[in-house]
Amino acid sequence: MAQQNNGCATGCGTLLALVALGFVLAYWQAFLMAGLLILATVAVVYALLQQNHRQLQALVEAADRRVRQAPCHIKESFGVIQSVKLSGNLQTPRIDVRCRTLTSNSKKLTTEEVFISLSPPAERMQLRSASGVANWLSGGGIAQLEDLSVEFKAVKVAMECLRERSWTNKALGKIDGLRSSVIDTLAKAKGNELLEGAIPQLQQALDAFNGEREKLQLANHNAGEMLRKLHDFLSVPEGIRPILNFDVDQLFDPQRFSVLEQSLSEVVLLNDAFRQLSENRLA
Known part of the structure; x- marks a missing residue:
């Protein structure tokens, strides 16, 4: 079936x-x-x-x-x-x-x-x-x-300060590396007739690095201080902030960052010149 x-x-x-x-x-x-x-x-x-x-x-x-x-x-x-x-x-x-x-x-x-x-x-x-x-x-x-609001100004300044603080931290690391190289070379130059002639130039380079380091440290500190102040400002209740108007130009110079970049570039070029000088003396 x-x-x-x-x-x-x-x-x-x-x-x-x-x-x-x-x-x-x-x-x-x-x-x-x-x-x-x-x-x-x-x-x-x-x-x-x-x-x-x-x-x-x-x-x-x-x-x-x-x-x-x-x-x-x-x-x-x-x-x-x-x-x-x-x-x-x-x-x-x-x-x-x-x-x-x-x-x-x-x-x-x-x-x-x-x-x-x-x-x-x-x-x-x-x-x-x-x-x-x-x-x-x-x-x-x-x-x-709004472009003219105090919050707009505060945010713009805060972002610039954050950029400057980050950049100066990296720049300080670079300067410290250059300083260490010069300090080590100076230590080797004493008593070494091949390097003793470069001691004045090496000392000049070290002074330049020390001066640049101080400027970077100051800029980094100022950026941090401004960020702290902006933190306090933005923590103020919204209804009160419009009363607290401020002049951005007096608080933050937008040209300062470019000046720092130019200054560091010149110091790095100076280091390259002295390194070339040292290599020529050892050649």
């Missing part, structure tokens, strides 16, 4: 397959047209998605140039917008906003990176204007600061 049932089922399946094949052969042109129509529709949709993606990419790049390094308020912290980048895929694009926020560490200001992924605005042309971008960011919890 079971074999008869299996045989019946096999026969019915074969019959259905033959009927389906005959139906396809009879209407193959209709099936072909339907397949081509589906493929054409998919191609058109994909092309439209690519076009929209390219348009959105251009708008996001323009928005990125517009708001890069703009002071902002995000997640109860102050900071700057570092980049705005398009991510996601063609169907579900996203816009990633990377911010560098100020955070306190033992009453000192440091920074941390914050990433926020936002949906593109419903009206993408909103990204064309500064006000449109600002409104879109505000909807995502990122509020750009």
